[in-house]
Amino acid sequence: MLALAMFVGVVAPTSTARAQWHAAAGTTGLNMQSLLSRNGINLAGGATGAYRSLDAAASFTPSNSGNDAVGPTRGFTFDKNYIYTCTSQGVFRSANNGVTWVAKSSGLTSLLTSGIFQAQTHIFVVGPTGVFRSDNQGDSWTAAGLAGVDVRCVTAIGTTVFVGTNGSGTYKSTNWGLTWTASNTGLTSANIRAIEAKGDTLFVGGQIGTSVFRSTDLGASWTLLGGGLVTSSYRGFANDGRIIVAGSFGAGVFYSVNNGARWTAINTGLTDLSIFDLDINDGYIVAATNTQGVFRFALSNLVDLDGDHCIGATDLSIFLGAWGPCTNCAADFDGDGTVGAIDLAMLLSYWGSCG
Structure with missing residues (x-):
């Protein structure tokens, strides 16, 4: 602590000089609805198909060879061998x-799909006709419950799979989709647009007029979060284990460093x-927007x-000068x-990172 104390004495500013978001080249004016990063590659998808980036989401080019979907690319997931995307024309x-x-x-009874997620050896895809599962890397799909339910998003914690629906809240399955149980205690939004697992904590985005809900007991109960969030519909989340970011439809992006408090x-x-x-990768938060393409923000x-x-000694000096109670x-x-x-x-x- 003596070495750290040597930096104390610099007066802390009352507002940060944080840099702004930067638009990704090749996506200006486009509708973007989904993001993925893997092996140094960034993918974005929207109304005009899939796009690919080799420079940490600074720029994108169309990448639709073999993908003849006419309509939105709505989600991505991956396993050790493949990347998968769900679209309005199937997987x-x-x-x-x-x-x-x-x-x-x-095996899909409807090609219109809304979300996709890989969990252990299974891949789940969801849409307006329920949940489907593949156990052979997408070669075939079988119905996995909630037939006739409009399912919008899917994630998993361990062997428990969670989905968000349009009109019926959330459900969970502990047997890979053989049976489902409604999990809506404390949830005041029947329409769920996004779901995210951060460790053992779940976050879901509610409908217009609500906000973000959090569960710390595997969906047994939910708490409506405030603490700086605005009332809105939340459509996207991402986390890197340190922070979680939430994307609203109309109020932009919010981040939390204390698990949503x-x-x-x-x-x-x-x-x-x-x-x-939203996505977090390669030192950036990446955002897919409704009408203006992809943006990135250095973490x-x-x-x-x-x-x-860049984060270094001067930042630490300013930080230690502000130690203790501090308003704004x-x-x-x-x-x-x-x-x-x-x-x-x-x-x-x-420490040591630059952006």
């Missing part, structure tokens, strides 16, 4: 990181505040107190009114 699979695609919809908006530079999806900017786009301080990363240990851990987690 497509790529063996070369999205360069080419092959249709894989055998408090949230901070980060919207400077976003020209469209209606967010369909290091969240703790860049001196505005030089840039160093209060978790927004609890005190610059303390949680904030320090966040600063150090980005």
